[in-house]
Amino acid sequence: MPEPLMAELPEEYRELAAHVREFASEVVEPVSAKHDEEHSFPYEVVAQMAELGLFGMPFPEEYGGMGSDYFALCLAIEELAVYDQSVAITLEAGVSLGAMPIYRFGTEEQKQTWLPPLAAGTSLGGFGLTEPGGGSDAGATRTTAREDGDEWVINGSKQFITNSGTNITSLVTVTAVTGEKDGKKEISTIIVPSGTPGFTVDPPYNKVGWNASDTHGLAFDDVRVPRENLLGERGRGYANFLRILDEGRIAVAALAVGAAQGCVDEAVRYAKEREAFGHAIGEYQSIAFTIARMQARAHVARQAYYNAAALMLAGKPFKTEASIAKLVAGEAAMDNARDATQVFGGNGFMNEFRVARHYRDSKILEVGEGTTEVQLMLIARSLGL
Structure with a gap:
């Protein structure tokens, strides 16, 4: 990574940007208008992005990543967005919001279980933070998770969650109130695998833009997941x-x-x-x-x-x-x-x-x-x- 405000990027970054720019021009651009008009998720484009290793760029090779860094990811996102913002946000959310929480805060077992397919781009993860009554006030979380034996029982809802309802979505990490400490909500984060009973993905939104990006509301009705699905330290979720x-x-x-x-x-x-x-x-x-x-x-x-x-x-x-x-x-x-x-x-x-x-x-x-x-x-x- 160059020093701040350096005029010219090192060669490795320039080559990456040029490679992604060529891919965006030859693969993304020809189908972008079609997917925008049809409000369809570009599975064929995402598959080719996965083959290029774009979803694994900032992650170590031991977890199936490319061993690069976050700046390389940003360069790729920039080049994709020149032609199609929906494709670019699919990559950004898939890596930064879907996989990165597991890499930053997960146990070694969680990383070994969830990261390889996310880094490979064969699966996507969602980031369940925003709620219907919260918006910018993420601290107003109402979704709850209570302990019941060896399980968490989750109830609540989320909205505007990217990559949450595709055919390759494997999980959504959600914030939930797990108790109270010093008179304040204790907010934790929990991994909820796709298909868990009681976990419902709402129909896609009819949006103004980003029409080829997958975005849904989510509902949790007595959703049960193992206690080891807690991501990071309890109470550190926010x-x-x-x-x-x-x-x-x-x-x-x-x-x-x-x-x-x-x-x-x-x-x-x-x-x-x-x-x-x-x-x-x-x-x-x-x-x-x-x-x-x-x-x-x-x-x-x-x-x-x-x-x-x-x-x-x-x-x-x-x-x-x-x-x-x-x-x-x-x-x-x-x-x-x-x-x-x-x-x-x-x-x-x-x-x-x-x-x-x-x-x-x-x-x-x-x-x-x-x-x-x-x-x-x-x-x-x-x-x-």
Whole structure:
């Protein structure tokens, strides 16, 4: 990983990015519009991503991983998002939210059991945090888990859970109230395998964007799992998931940068090809300056997530930098999608054009994995406000 704000990446990272960019162009792009229109999960694309080892990049080889690092994962997510945000979030959530909690906090037995298929991409995991009455207030968890002999009995519900209902989903890790300590909720995390009796996956949401991403609500009705499915220390579930969210914000920022850059690339291409009043529209200063500003946003956002990732991998505090990256990149993606749509004019309002998909997809980047307001709150707190 380069030093923060280093201008050029080491060769290994450049080669990885180029390889994933080629894959995204040749494999992801040709089917992205179809899956978006049909709201269908791209199993064939995910299978090829698995063959490339993308789901195992940050995990050690002993658990079936590629032995790379989190920054490599972010680079891959960025390149995929240039062409298809749904595919990019499938990778981001599968690794950062599905597998990473087990790697970070699991016992050796849990890692040996669950990580190899997750790292191989032959199965996916979900991250069951958000609840219908909670939203950004993750501490308001109402889902409960009580001990009954050698089992946990789970009751409650979750919403907006990515990768939770595919044919290859193997588990969902959920936060649940397991008691009370010093007058406060004791929140723990528990692994719930797919197909466990009483565990119901709701029908898929009808979303504005990310239509090829798998997203469901979940219900738990006296769901019984073994006591050894407790993930991490009892009562540390909330703190552990906050750590996972901090890391995940860097990856989502990378996704947002890919979306922002994808809008730039499409706008440049269109501005050179489309003519109006006898000239390519890119020759008009208003269009050229709009696209220049788009490129500046993408560049600044990229440096922000590079910096946060460098700090994380160096073992230094990165919480605030992750929030800054998520904030800046999410807004860059949304602003660039809006501007690219304007450059395309009427064509930008047609779903056959990639900028239209980015316009619909990018809004969630200001909401998911911590809203813009949550990021502002965290940054303000870091300033002592």
